């Protein structure tokens with residue numbers, strides 16, 4: 001039994017087994033030059049009656065559901081009272097629920113007061129996924145992220161203060177050859193400042209539909225990183241991450257050249273050794289045709 005989803009539908013890899021309810025459609029920003037996820041959709045909020053009907057229906061079919069993901073791109077853009085009602089209904093209908101999560105943009109978190117975020121947390125929102133992409137302000141501007149590194153840090157700190165589990169994404173190769181070192185260092189600086197629970201490193205995958213726009217918005221020649229340079233950048237990123245609390249770091253997305261991961265700071269040397277080994281063993285890297293964003 002599947003709901004009549006409005007495709008395309010995206011969810012983080014770690015939500016593969018979650019039940020998904022689309023509470024909003026598309027992305028309320030929809031302007032990041034590297035992102036092709038919701039270009040075919042205008043942002044809208046789904047009628048509350050429909051969402052509650054779907055929750056009721058799925059509770060009959062899948063009463064044992066433990067995890068729910070609220071799609072699409074930024075469910076947190078919903079008004080707090082509406083989102084809280086949805087969360088409370090999910091918790092009431094699915095007695096075994098363990099985790100409800102959604103994507104969030106920095107602006108979604110900044111637009112809500114701490115009190116509102118705490119209302120959502122106590123209503124059942126446990127985890128948010130947020131794209132840092134880069135900690136470098138020049139790159140963030142060039143890819144039209146709509147947020148500065150300060151805004152990203154502030155919004156993530158707010159999410160942590162509200163007690164959400166925080167999972168952040170960064171994109172390897174986003175600054176191309178010219179900014180690779182700065183991208184790695186500044187992204188590590190932002191991660192160090194936030195200390196998210198999870199960090200996922202993806203690799204830039206330019207879909208043909210958005211390539212022209214990406215290059216035009218970049219406003220200077222963009223030279224994409226080769227596989228070895230991606231590994232160098234990943235090494236620089238990991239090397240510059242210095243966190244006091246555990247951060248589960250993964251570069252195992254479908255877009256990555258190789259699946260690497262571990263808990264920082266504990267596994268730092270092990271991850272760096274693996275990266276060094278891969279630099280001299282390109283035959284172990286995932287073939288390009290198998291990589292997707």
Ligand code: SF4
Pocket residue numbers: 027028029030031032035036037038073105131
């Ligand atoms: S990266 Fe996120 S915020 Fe940016 S356009 Fe895509 S879904 Fe929207």
